[in-house]
Amino acid sequence: MDDFMSKVTTSATMLLTGFTVVFSVLILLILIIYIYGTIVTKAQQKGNKSKKGKLKENQIKEQDTSEKSVIQTDAANVYQSNEVPGEIVAVIAAAVDSMYGSDTKIKIKNIKKSGTRSAWANAGILDNTRPF
Amino acid sequence: MEIIDGFLKAVNGVLESSGILHLQWQNYVMIGVSIILMYLAIRKQYEPLLLLPIAFGMLLVNLCPEIMAAQETHLMTAEECIAAKGSIEGYSTTIIDGITYYDVPTYGGLLYYLYQGVKLGIYPPLIFLGIGAMTDFGPLIANPKSFILGAAAQLGIFITFVGAIFLGFTNAQAGAISIIGGADGPTAIFVTSKLAPELLGSIAIAAYSYMALVPIIQPPIMKALTTKKERSVVMSQLRPVSKLEKIMFPVIVTIIIALLLPDAAPLVGMLMLGNLFKESGVVDRICKTAQNELMNIITIFLGVTVGATATGTNFLKPETLKIILLGLIAFCFGTAFGVLFGKLMYKLTGGKVNPLIGSAGVSAVPMAARVSQKVGQSENPSNYLLMHAMGPNVAGVIGSAVAAGVLLSVIPH
Numbered sequence: 001m002d003d004f005m006s007k008v009t010t011s012a013t014m015l016l017t018g019f020t021v022v023f024s025v026l027i028l029l030i031l032i033i034y035i036y037g038t039i040v041t042k043a044q045q046k047g048n049k050s051k052k053g054k055l056k057e058n059q060i061k062e063q064d065t066s067e068k069s070v071i072q073t074d075a076a077n078v079y080q081s082n083e084v085p086g087e088i089v090a091v092i093a094a095a096v097d098s099m100y101g102s103d104t105k106i107k108i109k110n111i112k113k114s115g116t117r118s119a120w121a122n123a124g125i126l127d128n129t130r131p132f
Numbered sequence: 133m134e135i136i137d138g139f140l141k142a143v144n145g146v147l148e149s150s151g152i153l154h155l156q157w158q159n160y161v162m163i164g165v166s167i168i169l170m171y172l173a174i175r176k177q178y179e180p181l182l183l184l185p186i187a188f189g190m191l192l193v194n195l196c197p198e199i200m201a202a203q204e205t206h207l208m209t210a211e212e213c214i215a216a217k218g219s220i221e222g223y224s225t226t227i228i229d230g231i232t233y234y235d236v237p238t239y240g241g242l243l244y245y246l247y248q249g250v251k252l253g254i255y256p257p258l259i260f261l262g263i264g265a266m267t268d269f270g271p272l273i274a275n276p277k278s279f280i281l282g283a284a285a286q287l288g289i290f291i292t293f294v295g296a297i298f299l300g301f302t303n304a305q306a307g308a309i310s311i312i313g314g315a316d317g318p319t320a321i322f323v324t325s326k327l328a329p330e331l332l333g334s335i336a337i338a339a340y341s342y343m344a345l346v347p348i349i350q351p352p353i354m355k356a357l358t359t360k361k362e363r364s365v366v367m368s369q370l371r372p373v374s375k376l377e378k379i380m381f382p383v384i385v386t387i388i389i390a391l392l393l394p395d396a397a398p399l400v401g402m403l404m405l406g407n408l409f410k411e412s413g414v415v416d417r418i419c420k421t422a423q424n425e426l427m428n429i430i431t432i433f434l435g436v437t438v439g440a441t442a443t444g445t446n447f448l449k450p451e452t453l454k455i456i457l458l459g460l461i462a463f464c465f466g467t468a469f470g471v472l473f474g475k476l477m478y479k480l481t482g483g484k485v486n487p488l489i490g491s492a493g494v495s496a497v498p499m500a501a502r503v504s505q506k507v508g509q510s511e512n513p514s515n516y517l518l519m520h521a522m523g524p525n526v527a528g529v530i531g532s533a534v535a536a537g538v539l540l541s542v543i544p545h
């Protein structure tokens with residue numbers, strides 16, 4: 001009889017503890033995920049709104065500086081005859097400018113596409129040269 | 133004449149050391165069982181990644197029990213030591229009743245050393261590392277209510293514990309048997325290695341067999357507990373989950389579970405570390421290693437050594453039948469509780485949740501989620517429940533680790 005009662009006690013303890021702890025821990029996780037999910041989503045929505053605002057500002061600025069952009073486009077057109085997109089020319093020019101500084105006068109005379117590697121070769125090189 | 137004598141002695145020695153004279157009938161039965169398991173793994177493809185190494189480990193240990201023998205130290209007199217080893221140099225000595233004995237070590241079998249990873253609880257968390265690196269917790273983050281279903285499906289574990297206690301098992305053995313209901317192989321092995329290592333072979337085989345039989349065991353229970361209308365519910369699309377949320381998830385889960393249930397920390401910690409590798413996107417190589425090479429190596433070691441615990445004398449006992457029966461009960465109860473809580477959520481949400489996704493809470497990733505999808509689609513061919521079922525499915529992995537933590541913290545070991 002004692003043995004039976006001890007089995008009943010052990011079983012009831014385990015059932016109660018198991019049910020309570022498993023549900024409590026997982027419900028706590030639900031609450032926390034809801035809270036941080038809401039915070040992250042709201043923060044990202046705010047971020048998106050400010051990005052949109054900045055985009056609008058940039059569009060207005062672009063309209064104001066239309067004369068300057070004409071000159072840049074003309075420069076880009078020279079290189080577009082070489083099948084290099086204007087955006088790439090702009091990026092390379094900006095990179096060169098940031099490297100040498102605005103005090104030095106530099107002319108970019110020619111930009112050539114290498115284009116000899118396939119996408120697979122590029123992926124292989126990336127995979128093997130990426131640092132640990 | 134001397135040559136013939138020598139030859140006969142050598143043949144006699146070979147025969148004496150061979151298994152033919154030493155093996156017991158139980159070993160031959162187990163060799164048969166291992167061949168059946170190999171057939172099921174290869175021909176029927178029942179969890180072949182684990183069942184095949186388990187079956188082969190079982191075959192090896194029953195053919196050659198020494199392969200699992202522990203290392204020992206024999207006390208030998210000087211004469212015995214010289215006869216056996218040719219020298220007494222290099223051995224430490226022990227003096228008993230004035231006689232000097234030399235401590236001559238014999239080394240353990242190959243699988244004995246590999247088994248230490250199971251015995252010390254190293255392999256299951258490493259498997260969890262690989263599982264974490266392969267798991268997308270997005271569906272769970274998008275719908276955290278899935279955790280309720282993952283928790284409900286663990287209730288089978290605690291119900292089975294009661295059954296095992298009343299069938300005469302000790303508390304520790306009952307805890308180890310009941311974890312089969314979690315339908316999670318590494319968790320079952322982790323808990324059993326700590327609570328009842330003597331039952332490891334039977335419990336691992338029962339756990340993996342039931343996991344392989346998920347598509348057969350679950351559908352009748354799912355259909356019996358739900359109506360056609362409930363099974364046909366089409367759930368709305370899950371919200372997209374941002375990368376930041378996915379990165380924060382493993383860190384938050386680890387902090388909470390390790391603080392509340394330190395016994396579950398090795399399993400959940402490794403699971404979440406693997407997931408952080410995946411979601412952070414900055415350790416691509418480590419993530420690939422955890423998903424592939426590391427996971428495969430550990431799977432081989434785990435499978436072979438767990439199989440090697442199933443020796444004839446250990447496995448062929450009435451207890452094994454009880455374990456297999458209790459494992460089935462645990463599994464069925466887990467599925468039933470998952471579906472019943474799914475029904476509850478169906479009622480509470482006004483019919484927005486399909487109760488079939490509840491059965492996926494028993495872990496067994498991704499098989500249980502596929503079963504929910506299949507049963508749901510048999511009612512409504514345009515219904516796609518897979519992503520919704522993946523939420524409770526991955527919640528079940530965390531839930532079973534939490535349940536394991538409860539068992540380990542409540543039962544003395």
